[in-house]
Amino acid sequence: MRMPRTFLHSSISLAILTLASQAHAQTDAAPAAQAQPADTSGASGVGQTGATRADAVQTELQQVVVTGVATSGGVRKLDSAFSITTATEEQLKQAAPSSTADILKLVPGVYAEATGGQSGANIEVRGFPSGSDSPFVSVQMMGNPIYPVPTLSFFEGSSAFRLDDTIERVEVLRGGPSTIFSNGQPGATMNFILKKGTDTPEGSIRFSTGTGELRRVDLFYGGKIAGDWYGTVGGFYRNTNGVRDAGFPADKGGQLTATLTRKLDGGEVTFYARRTDDKNAFYTGVPLISSNEGRTIGEFPGFDPLTGTLMSGEMRRFTVEAGPGRTLNYDLGDGRGLKATVLGVDFAQTVSGWNVSNKFNYFDGDLNTIAMFTGNNPLAMGAYNATALATHGGTRATATYLDGSPVSDSQQVVQAGLWAVEKQLQSFTDEIRVSREWMKDNTVTIGGYFANYSSDDVWYLGNSHLMTAVPNARLIDVRLNNGVIVSNGGKEGPVNYAPVASYDGSNTALFIANEWKINERIKIDGGIRRERQKLDATVSNLTTGDTDNNPLTVYNNGTSMPTGSNTALTRTDSANSFTIGGNYKLARDASIFARANTGHTFVAFDDLRNAGTQAQVNNRDFLPTPKIQQFEVGFKTATQLYSAYINYFQTKFDGISFQQLLADGTVLYSTSGSKGKGVEFELALRPLRDLTLTLTGNWQDSEYKDNPRTAGKDVQRQPQLQYRFTPSYRIPLGDNELKLYGTYTYIGDRWADQLNEQYLPSYKTVDLGAVFRLGEKIELRVNGTNLSNELGLTEGNSRLTTGGTGPINARPLFGRTWEASVMYRF
Template identity: 85%
Template sequence: MNNRFLLSSISLAILALTSQARAAAPQDVAPPAAATQDAAQPAAASQDAAQPAAAVQDTSGASGAGAQEGGAAVQAEMQQVVVTGVATGGVRKLDSAFSITTATDEQLRQAAPSSTADILKLVPGVYAEATGGQSGANIEVRGFPSGSDSPFVSVQLMGNPIYPVPTLSFFEGSSAFRLDDTVERVEVLRGGPSTIFSNGQPGATMNFILKKGSDTPEGSIRFSTGTGELRRVDVFYGGKIADNWYGTIGGFYRNTNGVRDAGFPADKGTQLTGTLTRKLDGGEVTFYARRTDDKNAFYTGVPLISSNEGRTITEFPGFDPLTGTLMSGEMRRFTVEAGPGRTLNYDLGDGRGLKSTVFGIDFAQTIGGWNVSNKFNYFDGDLNTIAMFTGNNPLTMGAYNAGALSSYRNAVAGSVATTATATYLDGTPVADTQQVVQAGLWAVEKQLQSATNELRVSREWIKDNTVTIGGYFANYSSDDVWYLGNSHLMTATPNARLIDVRLNNGIVVSNAGKEGPVNYAPVASYDGSNTALFIANEWKINDRIKVDGGIRRERQKLDATVSNLTTGDTDNNPLTVYNNGTSMPTSSNTALTRTDSANSFTIGGNFKLARDASVFARANRGHTFIAFDDLRNAGTQARVNDRGLLPTPTVEQFEVGFKTASPLYSAYVNYFRTDFDGIAFQQILADGTILNSTSGSKGQGVEFELALRPVRDLTLTLTGNWQDSEYKDNPATAGKRVQRQPRLQGRFTPSYRIPMGDNELQLYGTYTYIGERWADQANLQYLPSYKTIDLGAVYRLGEKIELRVSGSNLDNELGLTEGNSRLTTGGSGPINARPLFGRTWEASVMYRF
């Protein structure tokens, strides 16, 4: 452990708190008893704000939703209780000694997220690339170095991770969750005490809280339509079943062609969620279950024109980057030549879908003076990826033919190729001037299973000191079958046409569009287990000051069986070069295993300046463990056990912050510093080559959530962050900016409510600015800044009917979220990159009963 970091962090936290304690007298605050209720009393830990559910329901009911800009909403914010990252019960958000963002179901609807990951646009310090569709987002957190997916974001349901590993190849946590009207709120914790609780995520923890039944029955049905011929129905009902028994049930049905119309449904699926709650003496137990069957198209790059070394991005001729996609009905159903005589069929319409079952139990009760909590979760799901991944940058058909002639001119003995003929599948010739691209049609079958359990017991062991002792246990597996490569040649046009190419010496370069073999086809089974023990203590020094700290010891064991690979010709015909060198498993396997242990800690404190204003300071040290894919990429047991090649990554963080809320304004501002060591990176190139590297990073920044209510019913909100983060320790990238993350991003959201007797109209909008970024670690692929405008309105007729309309990216901004991740170069000219979705709209009508 970096002793200097630890000592300086602890010293800063203690000095900041004690110096301010001396400067102010406790009677200056004179808070009411409820506001200073000590969390050391387990049974009343959440009484700081009259129970978590009640605090949020003030703004989520039929009438409460219409009072978001009124006094009730302000009071709800001031009394809001959060449960994520808290050792026991809950704590008022204003009194929490960590950075956390919350959103009610109404705030989520106003944000109009395009996916689960897109919710994170509400969270300062987080940048989510949600342009791939419902699944497969890339999410970056406050300077944490990550190349893709979301290794530093854990998605939880009712306080337990849905799948305990946040990221695997072709899986990231937000892909395992779909948002609907059964969700009461979301809490997103950044850093803080999460390094010692649950799965020990040092980055961001995204915790979804489901609605529970109450004594007052409530229900709703919502019909939605919008861009891409959206057809969606959401339903929810909850209430009392019998004495001390409460339940809810809800879900959705959806069908849409999507913003980028591929000629087949982009998203099609259903979801059903239910809860059953039993009230106990001094607590309650909630059972919950969710079944999801959803198919989602996955969008990758499209052709664009880059100039001025990437500083200027313009439309590729004939291709609308805001609505176009290369996918088409012609290639929807494609084949994979997996081996001699073995051909598999796949459907691009399946995309990156989710077919899963989740079951959980959330138990909390005070027993004999002990506050006992147990959270159990079981997950079983298929998260396959059947999708197109763009490869090399666009070029002309003539240039492609010239390359084919150069490669295969003398491939046939005694016959020199002199011409190449390119035709569409119907036999029509393709002009030499036609722009073409190469894209792989990949198939990845991924079956995930996990069971996690976290047990905590808490008690006040001496006056004003509450100790929490707990354990976290996880078992999880992944069964993978991959077929990468499978490159196809197609026109660089929306809904592209496939192209066949033949040389006059008998060489078949492309057949039914297929111009490259499967170049990486591992079959693997992975099993993992984690066991962690932790102890935390919270000390109430006086009515102004609370200090907490904790330590965690965790052990992880991984086992893997990975097929050995060979290459061969699937049809034993050397003239059909498109399937020569096909990767395929042999009859042998490599067994890999690794065991790691790591320690984590957190220490922080909160000082109340007034009843509704406080400052906090916190230091922590966390880690991430080697994952399944790191194990596979190491390749041999000797390399797996080489800690120099595969170290256990560590992260150290320090932050100080200020929180306040009043009827006129609210502010949540914090400064952070981060320091990373031993982070592993992976990049899969167009030809199947896998690049691996290890480096660290360091950074600092400021995050802010500000709101001003200058007049009744008007709220002006500004959220965002500034950061400066760069790589270290690796000579190839040291000093370069951490990839994909903007130095500056912000969202300005005005909202105005217009009362109309028993009815009301609410208008809202958001101006978003995302600063320039680099798409790669070497800082070669430049991504320019972009700005978007979103608008929305909701009209409420009494407490029963709600009409809502919203529009996103109304200015049709051409902003890039990703460069060409299949290449390691940048520059000007034709490129493949992933832009924002173009202008979209959605309208819905909801009836509450």
């Protein structure tokens, strides 16, 4: 991708010129008193101890959110006319998320399947139909998308972000005005706000240990540099074998983040940079026993579904036969990692009544996937041999381990692909806004959003291996007495899909929004957006062949490989979005709101590749531009005794295309719509001075429409009911304090597929934690998750089209885990 230099220069020139003019104005003069913008960063969280109920309520009443707001100054959360959930640094630590996606368990209306590890989550948003990944969740840092497309094959936005102590808070906006601003996400937007330096220097160092021999250190320091310059630096390094021990580190790597802030008259500019180099194991299904039409899930004999994984040291380093005489080596230890650089500028200033803001972001990273993907359900070795004989002839099959010892016919075995996907992503995004009160209490905002992005892909899918259905599986060789080699070194299937592709995309959007404060009680806002997207793809044409020209080695016959020629594909789309909403104050700290919007999603790179021909790419019935309509009404209030954020929503989807990739490389297509309605709630009760009881969750009724095969079926992967009850109790101990907290989570039953044939039962978990603070310097914390060792499924077998009873592959929750840390603040 070629980043447009004009946009790059213009995005930072305004900040540079302003810095120069500020420096000139202050030469030989005492600094004038500076008008401070609304506090969009808040306290860093360092040194906050002994918070009383009154302190907590006051903080909540004054909380400002910036996501989805037209002007850079933000708006008080209680006065916002949309659904937004916020979490401070302390709330994030109490939640003990296993990954970035797992943070979304704090957000009603969102269900994150975070059991794949640090990366590769599936995330569903209230009534939005999605089959995998996270097409309706955008991940932002400082108000700008890290990568402007929320999901691609083998990439979803949360995979490009790692949580550490440089994060001050997160804001998660659902629907609302997000269809107008930034990348126009109609679903959910996670916006991570970095800590900024303040006049008071502060720092921390935190050591953590836990399940899987976790060893982690987090560092942060921030403060004033000189004059009006402030800075921060921090990051982490971590090494762990994980809950599911594969015999090699599951997560290994680190991250470094820095910010540089310059205070301006009526504003500020912040430069930020982040470098991440992290390797993360990716977990897919494990063998289980399904009974009672999938309503009951039990342990597969000899396999602990809470801690086991099929991955093992024996298969860690595997080979891919990419073509005749071309063998590639890969390491499962590289997993689904992130090696990336993020650079950004966040500028906001008020000049002569004009509010000007510009957010720039540049991302360059490798997000490769070197992982195991389960295929068919478990079966006995004897049954596998019988099928091999029926397919390839012969009268006797011999199955051995790699050391030559025999495999019993009764041994349960599975087939799993060792896949290698190399993915290089690059993007540039820039959003500029100009706002002004053009008449009393009426502010207009005009802006533009520009994005250029690319993805260079090399895939090797299939590569099936035969292995025992036990934790840390052993590979199996199979030979027939007619000379046919069915499995060699465990490899029993060829690479069945090996495209090489380069993609480039660009988006240009213009928007205008207006906010009108009618009186002290009523405020309304609205906006429209016009966006154009252009995609170009160059995809290799494929053929199949025998990599060793030996028909008896059936494991590499029919290998997919590029022909040397390519197909060029292109697509251009345009769409409009709008929003209108309003807020009515019942009292100073209580209000009701209503919001309606229409939005859209565009086709993505993978849609072009899957279409295959320009004629299919141009077919708007085959590849439609989905349209989304949303409506919600809500109530917000906060008092010393309780807080309540409740809203009712309706969603309607038209024309969304689904693709499902099967174990043999086949891609299934379908197009449908959906409709849904539901209630989301965030409730808190403070009956005693140091006791808080919190209940969050949602109920929804969402189903497919427009497609005769799926109409009336429940939208896949989404529970009709989910909730989380979290009590916390603070015990003052003089200058010290002890805080106890826990969460009971209930996730209702779901369907893994559109046809509602793969049933996923409901499950419930219990988490507990405690934090002991010694004065203002030392903090000891311990968290335990899934303490009841609940066997709950987050995903069925996504590479099969039907459900089943008996042995299956599915992805369950992680078993009981614990983590302890000690932090020193300075």
